[in-house]
C-alpha cells in the first residue's frame with residue numbers, strides 16, 4: 001500500500017526554482033534513501049512532505065500522505081500529521097531539543113498533549129529510551145540536553161520520534177553531526193526500530209553505502225530533480241544514470257588505499273542554474289546535442305536520453 005506519494009512536486013522560493021517534477025512513492029513500511037550532492041534539493045523534498053517550507057515558497061504538483069493532499073490540509077490536519085503520523089529526525093539533535101528543559105519533558109510533551117496521564121507518559125518514555133539502547137532511562141529523564149553526548153541525544157530524538165508510533169519517519173542526515181562509530185550505532189538503532197514497527201522511512205544521506213545498507217530503494221537527486229530510482233540491493237549493478245555512476249565512482253570505498261579520491265567532475269548545478277536540457281548534461285561524459293537541448297523524461301528507472309546505449 002502506498003503511504004506517501006510525491007507527484008510532480010515543484011517548489012520555488014522567492015520565484016527561484018528549487019525542485020522540479022519530483023515524483024516518488026513510499027510504500028507503508030518501506031525505507032527509501034534520498035541521495036545526491038549538497039544543494040540538490042533533498043531537504044526541501046522532505047520538508048515539503050510536512051509543509052515545513054521557508055517564507056516565499058510556492059508549491060506545485062501534489063504530496064499525498066495516506067491519500068490526503070498534504071498541501072490542502074487545514075491547520076488541525078497538519079498538526080495531527082506532524083505530531084502523530086510523521087516524525088522527523090534532523091542532523092543536529094541540539095537544534096531540536098529545548099536546552100533548558102529536561103529530557104523527560106521533551107519526551108512526554110507530545111503524549112501529554114494527546115491527553116495521556118503523566119505517569120503513563122513517563123512510563124512510555126522510559127520504555128522508548130530503553131528500546132533505543134539508552135540505559136538508566138529513569139535518570140536520563142531528569143537530565144538536560146547539555147549533560148548528554150551528541151550520540152545519546154540523537155537516540156533521545158529517535159525515541160521521541162517513535163513515541164507516537166508514526167507511520168513515516170523523515171530522517172535528514174541524522175548522523176552527520178556525530179563521530180563515525182556513534183553514527184553507525186545510531187543508524188543501526190533507527191533501522192532496527194523502524195523495521196520492528198513496520199514504520200516507513202525517508203532517509204536523506206550523502207553516503208550511498210549507508211543508504212544501500214538501510215533502505216529498500218534509493219532515489220538519486222540532482223539539481224532539484226530525481227534522476228534515478230533503483231532497488232538498494234541493485235545499486236552497484238543496475239545504476240545507469242551517468243550521475244549515479246559518477247557518485248558511485250566518487251565513493252571513498254571505490255578507490256584503493258593510497259590512491260587519490262575521485263570527484264564528480266564539474267560544478268554542481270542547482271535547479272536555478274540547470275541547463276534547458278538534461279540537468280546533468282554539462283558534467284556528463286556521454287552528453288550529446290539533444291542532452292543539452294531536450295529535457296529527458298523519467299522513464300522506467302531514470303531520466304536520461306542515453307539509457308539505451310549506456
Ligand SMILES: Nc1ncnc2c1ncn2[C@@H]1O[C@H](COP(=O)(O)OP(=O)(O)OP(=O)(O)O)[C@@H](O)[C@H]1O
Pocket residue numbers: 013018036037038039040041042043044045054270271
Ligand atoms: N531557506 C531557504 N531559502 C531559500 N533557498 C533555500 C532555502 N533552503 C534551501 N534553499 C535552496 O534550495 C536548494 C535545495 O536545498 P536543499 O537544502 O534541499 O539541498 P540538499 O540536497 O538537502 O543539500 P544539503 O545536502 O547541503 O543539505 C538549494 O539551492 C538551496 O540554496
